[in-house]
Amino acid sequence: MSLADSQSRPDGPARGRPRSEVVERAIVEGVMRLLEEGVPLAELSIERIARTAGVGKATIYRRWSGKEELFVDVVRTAEPPDPELPGTSMRDDLIALLEQLRQRGLMTRSSAILHNVYAQMKSTPKVWAAYHASVVEPRRRLQVEVLRRGQRDGELRADVDVELLNDILVGPMLLRTVMRPDADLPDGLAEQVVDTLLEGLRPVSSPPA
Amino acid sequence: MSLADSQSRPDGPARGRPRSEVVERAIVEGVMRLLEEGVPLAELSIERIARTAGVGKATIYRRWSGKEELFVDVVRTAEPPDPELPGTSMRDDLIALLEQLRQRGLMTRSSAILHNVYAQMKSTPKVWAAYHASVVEPRRRLQVEVLRRGQRDGELRADVDVELLNDILVGPMLLRTVMRPDADLPDGLAEQVVDTLLEGLRPVSSPPA
Numbered sequence: 001m002s003l004a005d006s007q008s009r010p011d012g013p014a015r016g017r018p019r020s021e022v023v024e025r026a027i028v029e030g031v032m033r034l035l036e037e038g039v040p041l042a043e044l045s046i047e048r049i050a051r052t053a054g055v056g057k058a059t060i061y062r063r064w065s066g067k068e069e070l071f072v073d074v075v076r077t078a079e080p081p082d083p084e085l086p087g088t089s090m091r092d093d094l095i096a097l098l099e100q101l102r103q104r105g106l107m108t109r110s111s112a113i114l115h116n117v118y119a120q121m122k123s124t125p126k127v128w129a130a131y132h133a134s135v136v137e138p139r140r141r142l143q144v145e146v147l148r149r150g151q152r153d154g155e156l157r158a159d160v161d162v163e164l165l166n167d168i169l170v171g172p173m174l175l176r177t178v179m180r181p182d183a184d185l186p187d188g189l190a191e192q193v194v195d196t197l198l199e200g201l202r203p204v205s206s207p208p209a
Numbered sequence: 210m211s212l213a214d215s216q217s218r219p220d221g222p223a224r225g226r227p228r229s230e231v232v233e234r235a236i237v238e239g240v241m242r243l244l245e246e247g248v249p250l251a252e253l254s255i256e257r258i259a260r261t262a263g264v265g266k267a268t269i270y271r272r273w274s275g276k277e278e279l280f281v282d283v284v285r286t287a288e289p290p291d292p293e294l295p296g297t298s299m300r301d302d303l304i305a306l307l308e309q310l311r312q313r314g315l316m317t318r319s320s321a322i323l324h325n326v327y328a329q330m331k332s333t334p335k336v337w338a339a340y341h342a343s344v345v346e347p348r349r350r351l352q353v354e355v356l357r358r359g360q361r362d363g364e365l366r367a368d369v370d371v372e373l374l375n376d377i378l379v380g381p382m383l384l385r386t387v388m389r390p391d392a393d394l395p396d397g398l399a400e401q402v403v404d405t406l407l408e409g410l411r412p413v414s415s416p417p418a
Contacts, residue, residue: 119332122331123332136388155410155412156411157410157413160410161401161405164398164401165410167385167389167392168406170384171377171380171382172373172376175379175380175384178388183376192373193377196369196373196374196377197406197410198410199411200409201365201366201369201406201409202365202366202408203364204366
């Protein structure tokens with residue numbers, strides 16, 4: 001979710017005015033600048049962020065409950081936006097979802113900062129939990145929903161465990177991004193994963209002549 | 210590979226005598242003890258390890274080129290051993306390989322030390338590279354070989370990209386172990402992953418009456 005999207009959250013703090021958006025952007029960019037300068041996450045105090053962004057600490061606390069929530073918004077802003085689901089078929093929706101993960105993987109690789117940010121995030125349990133709750137988990141729920149719809153529409157076997165299938169779909173992208181940074185994330189990988197799974201692994205018996 | 214296995218490496222240093230094995234074990238256990246006491250990887254010097262194990266530094270350097278190589282052996286000793294492949298079919302071999310990953314995942318979860326060790330390893334590029342080269346990569350090559358044999362034996366479609374399929378198989382186990390420590394790693398998960406992939410996702414058209 002981008003900052004623009006978060007403006008329209010009905011239950012969030014009032015962020016509708018352009019002035020507010022400018023301030024928010026300055027804060028997020030301030031954090032990004034500090035990270036680019038190599039300041040470790042542990043030393044990113046609200047005080048220091050406020051100083052860098054040229055705002056008061058209260059201005060930050062009015063928008064974010066703390067460092068963790070702010071930091072997660074910074075990461076979210078740096079990541080590729082959530083995809084528009086074409087809605088034409090389960091296959092197309094899954095490819096769109098995996099393609100976003102692929103883009104995110106490519107971005108993590110090309111950006112030393114983002115790479116560093118993920119690593120720090122993972123070793124800081126509170127931040128990781130916040131990122132998980134507000135980014136990873138909604139993404140996972142959306143994908144599971146796409147799979148459930150596929151089952152209803154007859155595109156997916158009824159006996160497949162959709163929670164497991166979700167991990168099977170996401171696994172290779174994460175594996176290549178996180179564990180094997182030397183592995184390829186080529187164009188068309190999302191499609192290849194989805195179609196390999198759809199087709200299954202067993203050789204097709206030759207059709208009757 | 211266990212320490213016992215490494216004894217028989219023809220090109221390694223002579224480690225055949227029991228005395229040598231005892232010393233090796235004392236060193237590996239010394240490192241484990243330091244980790245259990247919460248000493249961070251960065252502070253694990255060869256000097257400190259030698260003191261803890263009651264050996265001289267030269268004794269360690271005779272066996273390991275440095276801290277990284279020693280540390281990887283410590284992790285390998287703590288992990289479940291590589292599985293015996295039944296060799297009865299591609300399906301059975303794959304299940305055995307994934308079951309070992311599941312066991313490793315369960316172990317990582319139940320052991321705070323091991324969990325901590327993996328986290329530190331990942332944030333120490335030299336150690337991660339050594340672990341990757343001597344543990345992850347051989348395991349990956351073995352699994353790819355199982356898939357290639359499956360293709361030759363007609364258990365696996367000839368047009369499936371085995372490198373990708375390998376990541377699809379391993380992905381969900383790693384995802385649940387590393388990224389979603391709250392997710393289930395139930396008995397039978399290895400079998401479920403393999404069979405889901407073998408069957409494919411498309412609903413089976415009903416057989417002719």
